[in-house]
Amino acid sequence: MATARSFDVIVIGAGSVGTPAALCLAEAGLRTLVIDELPSVGQGSNKRAIGGLRATHSDPAKIRVSLRSLDVFATWEERYGDKIEWRRGGYSFVAYREEEEKSLKGLLPFQKSHGLRIDWLDRKQLLEAAPDLNPNGLIGGTLAPDDGNASPLLAIHAFYRRAKSVGAEFRFNEKVTNLIMAGGRVTGVRTDKGEYWSAAVINAAGPLGAEVARLAGLDVPVRPDSHEGAVTESVARFLEPMIVDIRPVAGSSNYYFYQHDTGQVIFCITPCPPIWGLDVRETSSFLPMVAKRMVEIIPRLKNLRVRRTWRGLYPMTPDGLPIVGETKEVPGFILAVGMCGQGFMLGPGLGQLLARLVQGSLSAEDTDTLAYFSPYRKFKGQEKLG
Ligand SMILES: Cc1cc2nc3c(=O)[nH]c(=O)nc-3n(C[C@H](O)[C@H](O)[C@H](O)COP(=O)(O)OP(=O)(O)OC[C@H]3O[C@@H](n4cnc5c(N)ncnc54)[C@H](O)[C@@H]3O)c2cc1C
Secondary structure, eight states: OOOTTBOSEEEEOOSTTHHHHHHHHHHTTOOEEEEOSSSSTTTTTGGGSOOEEOOOOSSHHHHHHHHHHHHHHHHHHHHHOOOOOOBOOOEEEEESSHHHHHHHHHHHHHHHHTTOOOEEEEHHHHHHHSTTSOOTTOOEEEEBTTOEEOOHHHHHHHHHHHHHHTTOEEEOSOOEEEEEEETTEEEEEEESSOEEEOSOEEEOOGGGHHHHHHTTTOOOOOEEEEEEEEEEEEOOOOOOSEEEEOOOBTTEEEEEEEEOTTSEEEEEEEESSOOBSSOOOOOSSHHHHHHHHHHHHSGGGGGOOEEEEEEEEEEEOTTSOOEEEEOSSSTTEEEEEOOGGGHHHHHHHHHHHHHHHHHTOOOHHHHHHHHHTOTTSOOOOOOSOO
């Protein structure tokens, strides 16, 4: 018999993945509990994301899931009335060298075959789409016009409010410290405040995903590494697409930036080698490193004043793909971890997939998607647009 502490599904983590998942689970009529150790929704990695939303990926599973997410972000305000600062600005991966031209063009047929609207723009066309790009040495780039951006905090609060309105329960300031098992399967969770019962428990603990998996005796290859972001003052619109430059240079690999709906330029960079660990104190090396690269590519950015920097965590996996699926060792325990630098854009699409997984109503396409994200894959490949 159901008690106040028994649920159809428990989600550990009210972040980029756990919150939209709770929404989809509750919408499907499942009694859903979300537990987070932090005081409110989105206080882990979610609020540190810069807000980029793309389906421009190099594998079918992330393209599919992100296309579903984009549909949710793009239609949210019209469907529910909340402002999430969605803007369909597009994403442009630019090429200043033949290496990038070749690898970006090489992905296009495959990306298009999976339903992504994307094209190669030559130098002249790209300068029409982003007139302030440095023309010197510019070869061209891809443009996916349906990609975009939104505010991670406004979006997660919108998902949270809607999840609650359809019956999901949230408990904050409460840490999951153990899983409860019976007959070889999960039957609930123990927190620092009590016990809750459910035959389905989703680990959406983000950068702490491996730690939570260890509660089930599982070794899951999710390792947090830190990335910094920054926001400038707000200025009149001059830039539409998110610009991504994947050329590696000493100290960093790719960096990406865009002009938010409210006028600020928001940006971040991928340090190389990665900075592993949980440290989220800002550094003094980030801003000089990223500003140099950004001003090279858009010289007029040198006039912008930076208002704030911050540092957060990517939950990394060895091959850059998330780890999603029910574990064989502990039936009922489902992993939704390892989002790398893409948890905000994957969240709503993954939420829908997780709801079908918990209900046992996966489509053939879902099964194929989950094969890419399988916890039991070999982790040999490498994401090309990470
Ligand atoms: C600088 C920067 C820029 C980024 N830019 C983008 C971007 O443009 N687009 C994009 O898609 N992604 C971006 N990301 C990545 C994105 O932030 C992450 O991939 C995403 O937030 C991960 O989502 P998650 O739900 O897995 O983790 P989180 O959002 O961190 O949620 C996990 C939650 O689990 C909770 N938790 C953990 N352990 C426990 C426990 N034992 N008990 C209870 N609660 C627990 C945590 O408190 C946390 O709230 C960026 C990240 C950074 C740092």
